[in-house]
Amino acid sequence: TNSQHIPYIQKCLSLAEQSPPRPTNFRVGAILLSRKDNDPTFKDDRILSTGYTMELAGNTHAEQCCFSNYAAFHKVDDDAVASVLPVESGRKLIMYVTMEPCGKRLSGNAPCAQRIARTTTGHEGIHKVYFGVKEPETFVGESEGCRMLTEAGIEWEHVGGLEGEILTVAFAGHENGAEEVRAALGDKEDTGDVS
Numbered sequence: 001t002n003s004q005h006i007p008y009i010q011k012c013l014s015l016a017e018q019s020p021p022r023p024t025n026f027r028v029g030a031i032l033l034s035r036k037d038n039d040p041t042f043k044d045d046r047i048l049s050t051g052y053t054m055e056l057a058g059n060t061h062a063e064q065c066c067f068s069n070y071a072a073f074h075k076v077d078d079d080a081v082a083s084v085l086p087v088e089s090g091r092k093l094i095m096y097v098t099m100e101p102c103g104k105r106l107s108g109n110a111p112c113a114q115r116i117a118r119t120t121t122g123h124e125g126i127h128k129v130y131f132g133v134k135e136p137e138t139f140v141g142e143s144e145g146c147r148m149l150t151e152a153g154i155e156w157e158h159v160g161g162l163e164g165e166i167l168t169v170a171f172a173g174h175e176n177g178a179e180e181v182r183a184a185l186g187d188k189e190d191t192g193d194v195s
């Protein structure tokens with residue numbers, strides 16, 4: 001069941017709530033952790049880094065800040081973060097994000113799915129990404145993040161149950177945020193069963 005992932009999505013949501021509201025992006029929170037294989041209790045999880053949208057200067061994304069915070073702690077440039085991520089036999093690197101990592105950014109900055117994929121170039125890197133909601137179509141239409149992760153051989157999983165809370169936080173800086181939340185949630189119903 002995905003209930004064991006909910007506490008992490010909720011922690012990411014608390015991070016997202018620290019993000020300054022803007023109409024030009026979503027407020028998102030991210031956590032990077034190391035998890036022992038075959039440990040369903042998660043009691044040996046090690047949080048490596050966290051990030052939220054615009055935590056760091058400039059037009060920064062939650063996942064981008066998560067990596068950048070980790071790179072800074074280990075005194076390397078952002079683009080060298082893969083080289084300082086832990087590689088431990090019997091453990092995997094896992095990321096939790098309130099929203100599907102972006103596959104395209106209107107700003108043209110490197111999308112987070114690409115940043116996550118790059119951790120596996122020449123290194124073990126991120127094994128799996130859990131997120132609480134697919135990216136709404138507001139900025140880029142049909143989201144590409146999951147496809148990019150799959151192409152990079154990175155697993156991903158949608159952890160359902162908190163979509164309303166996540167979208168309400170994400171859209172807080174938007175002119176008609178509540179309406180956009182309803183629309184985004186409504187999209188889900190369209191794709192759901194037709195009972």
Ligand SMILES: Nc1nc(=O)c(N)c(NC[C@H](O)[C@H](O)[C@H](O)COP(=O)(O)O)[nH]1
Nearest residue numbers: 025026028053061062102105106107139
């Ligand atoms: N996963 C994710 N984490 C974030 O921290 C964030 N802000 C977005 N947002 C996705 C959205 O598609 C982009 O915010 C817009 O496409 C505008 O692009 P910029 O953010 O200006 O580069 N998505």
Ligand SMILES: [Zn+2]
Nearest residue numbers: 061102111112
């Ligand atoms: Zn992003």
